[in-house]
Amino acid sequence: MPTTNDCWRYSIPIKVIKPGLATSVQDLGRRGYYHVGVPPSGALDQFSLLAANLLVGNSSDAAALECAYMGPELHFTESTVVAATGADIELQINGQAQPAWTSVVVAPGDVVTFGYLKRGARMCLAVAGGIDVPEVLGSRSTYTLGALGGHEGRVLQAGDELAIGPVRGKVATRTVPLALRPDLPSELEIRVVMGLYDHLLTDLGRQTFLATSWTLTPVADRVGFRYKGAQLDMVEREQPFGAGSDPSNIVDAPYPIGSIQIPGAVEPIVLHRDAVSGGGYAMIATVISADMDAIAQSAPGSTTRFVAVDLYAALAARAERAERISRLRGHFG
């Protein structure tokens, strides 16, 4: 980290009073290290991260706090601007409700807390200047399994102190129009590209996978989201050498981000941005990139149907998402 002008670093503007359930520093994520098992990490809901950063006048690669299910309690010692996006959960300053998806001024001594989660699963709290932790392998994102990046490689704890990066210019109060905020449904339709090892499913197994309304279990974190709902019928075959004895076992292979594996042919797991990078469970489909934010906002108990689309539909959905992002950017000039 270059530290040519450190004067703003002497103060610690944010003190963590309560950490929340799983609060971590995240940015857009890192690239280029997945081949040695270091996943991209970064905010699971990338659209909400971008919106939060735009609201407080940050560049899109600034780091923010990602908070799952239950927000932290933070004490600010300096005046700044914050914005909360993502899940529907009330942002409060000194106990007073604040508008969502809107930049809000914080004064020295203010305490930021959150209400109860109403919809969605993860909120993103951006602070003008960005959360200033050292970049590790090109990103400030926390990868907790590897104790890498973020604040000491882990989720926040009570007593932690966070620095803020330098702010460029004055931040005006702004808001994200309702039309640009994501839906946070409790019944989801998630588009997937079938493939990888889906030939290990019988026709019945494939039909069951696409027809079942899957319920998200509480095993849903930055690594992966585990669902329950049905047993999938698999092809009987002689297992290839090195694959292991269960019909859902394969010779350990790389796992795409968003891939859906089916250990024991039951309870599919969607891998997210802290994915384990490879292993010996057959994957049968991959969530398209445009729907990964929606996975991030699905809460345990919500139901999901997986809808098969082809690569070209996935690319069209990706283009639509890019268009939505450019409208968001356009809104902020």
Add this chain to the structure above:
Amino acid sequence: MSTAGTTSARYSWGGDEHLFVEMDEAMSLEAYFRSMAVVTALRERRPEGVIDICPANASYQVRFDPDVLAPDRLEALLREIEAQVGDATDFEFETRIVEIPVLYGDPWTHETLMRFRDRHQDPEATDLEYAARINGFDDVQGFIDAHSGAPWMASMVGFVAGLPFLYQMVSRDRQLEVPKYVRPRTDTPALTIGHGGCFGCIYSVRGAGGYQMFGITPTPIYDPRQELPDFKDFVCFFEPGDIVKFEPIDRERYDELRGEVEQGRISIRRKPVTFNLKQFTANPDAYNKRLLEILNSD
């Protein structure tokens, strides 16, 4: 995706950001080498838009940005490289042979395996005793001799950061095979030497795991704070293609090496080597012997 008629590899899209290529369903050094040969050529030609190139045991994956690199173009390039590589019998690559000291049957994995006996195929035996029995060895020592006798190739690095999957460089009839635990453990000590299916591994960090546990190494293989000398340049020690020799050690040596870790001066012993599949296949035992001579030369 369909498989092309002229080649044996299977191409499949992992959503809109990954192309997965399986060289073979079964594990073999030949399949691994074809994957490594393609990956090596792709790294040299790395087109704009490629994010991660991940070689694995008998497959590989490319993560890419379809806004920069059209999926059809990437697939055409990979098929072209695959055709050039062919069966890869002439492929050779520069790598290194590294020595990993192992305290087999150590107290830490023993304590852990005893805690999870209800998840094991054979609750009455230790993982080493079980593995020795089902692989036809008279005793645990015979199994350890086989495990530490011939080198292993890190055919894939991942699962979690820096964890090597290891395939022993012996013919298929001499491969050591054990099933994974019936149900995965919720805990595995860091630096455990594990084994599942035909693959060995070294757990880089503490965490859940399903592989049988045979011992522990004192030398870190992952250092996210980059404090030890081996990690000055990068947080992970292992790269796909590394060759590993397990060296049995006793408790006294283990403690000595842990002391070096605590003083921040331990360094993994390694030597550069060129690996040539054709020469290896012609006489694996003689080739391995030469590799070990290089490792032990000063």
